[in-house]
Amino acid sequence: MKSYGPQGWWPVTPDGEFTPRYRSGFWGDLSQRERLEIAIGAILTQNTNWGNVCSALERLNRAQVLELEKLSKIKSRTLESLIRSSGYFRQKSRKIKIFAEAVLNRGGSLKNCLSGPLEKTREELLSLWGIGPETADSILLYAGRRPIFVIDAYTLRISRRLGWFRQTSYDKLQKFFESHLPKKSFLYAEFHALFVALAKNHCRVKPLCAGCPIAEFCATGLRAIKA
Numbered sequence: 187m188k189s190y191g192p193q194g195w196w197p198v199t200p201d202g203e204f205t206p207r208y209r210s211g212f213w214g215d216l217s218q219r220e221r222l223e224i225a226i227g228a229i230l231t232q233n234t235n236w237g238n239v240c241s242a243l244e245r246l247n248r249a250q251v252l253e254l255e256k257l258s259k260i261k262s263r264t265l266e267s268l269i270r271s272s273g274y275f276r277q278k279s280r281k282i283k284i285f286a287e288a289v290l291n292r293g294g295s296l297k298n299c300l301s302g303p304l305e306k307t308r309e310e311l312l313s314l315w316g317i318g319p320e321t322a323d324s325i326l327l328y329a330g331r332r333p334i335f336v337i338d339a340y341t342l343r344i345s346r347r348l349g350w351f352r353q354t355s356y357d358k359l360q361k362f363f364e365s366h367l368p369k370k371s372f373l374y375a376e377f378h379a380l381f382v383a384l385a386k387n388h389c390r391v392k393p394l395c396a397g398c399p400i401a402e403f404c405a406t407g408l409r410a411i412k413a
């Protein structure tokens with residue numbers, strides 16, 4: 187945190203604008219539109235980088251279709267062309283429509299849909315086609331403000347290099363973080379964002395251990411510095 191500062195995840199588009207922005211230090215309540223943009227962003231970010239997701243969200247905002255009813259009714263071809271920049275656009279278009287329909291079938295309020303008992307709500311998300319653990323947990327944490335730790339490829343990579351695990355699963359690593367940190371959604375949100383920042387700035391595929399802010403706690407980093 188000291189090295190990278192508050193990350194302000196998840197970026198959302200301010201009223202009257204079209205592009206999502208990070209909001210450092212903000213962890214207040216969200217509007218339905220903001221929750222929906224985060225959930226759609228979590229689907230779009232599968233297998234691509236945030237820049238490509240941002241372009242897709244900007245096009246969705248400009249087309250004024252970021253509403254559940256509109257997403258459920260929009261022609262697949264139109265939606266596909268709006269989100270093309272995010273890759274796998276046919277699959278993602280289908281996932282978005284299924285997600286929008288599921289929320290509408292449960293009354294249409296994302297806040298209500300995401301605020302039930304945590305395990306049951308997670309199971310409901312996971313039962314939707316195309317929603318895996320990372321996407322479900324990102325939606326729960328960032329759109330639902332629920333205390334659930336998101337695991338991604340960066341978290342796995344860093345945990346292995348720190349020497350915490352050689353082999354582990356999504357669920358095991360999630361339990362590990364949740365049992366070692368206070369159960370606070372803001373803390374989990376910031377922690378996950380900082381892992382991403384660390385992976386982008388230092389703990390890359392080829393790690394840049396010199397200057398890494400956690401090198402002194404890292405098995406791989408200590409070996410690299412001594413070498």
Ligand code: SF4
Pocket residue numbers: 344347348388389390393394395396398399400401402404405406407408
């Ligand atoms: S010290 Fe090196 S291996 Fe360890 S977390 Fe930092 S960059 Fe990654």
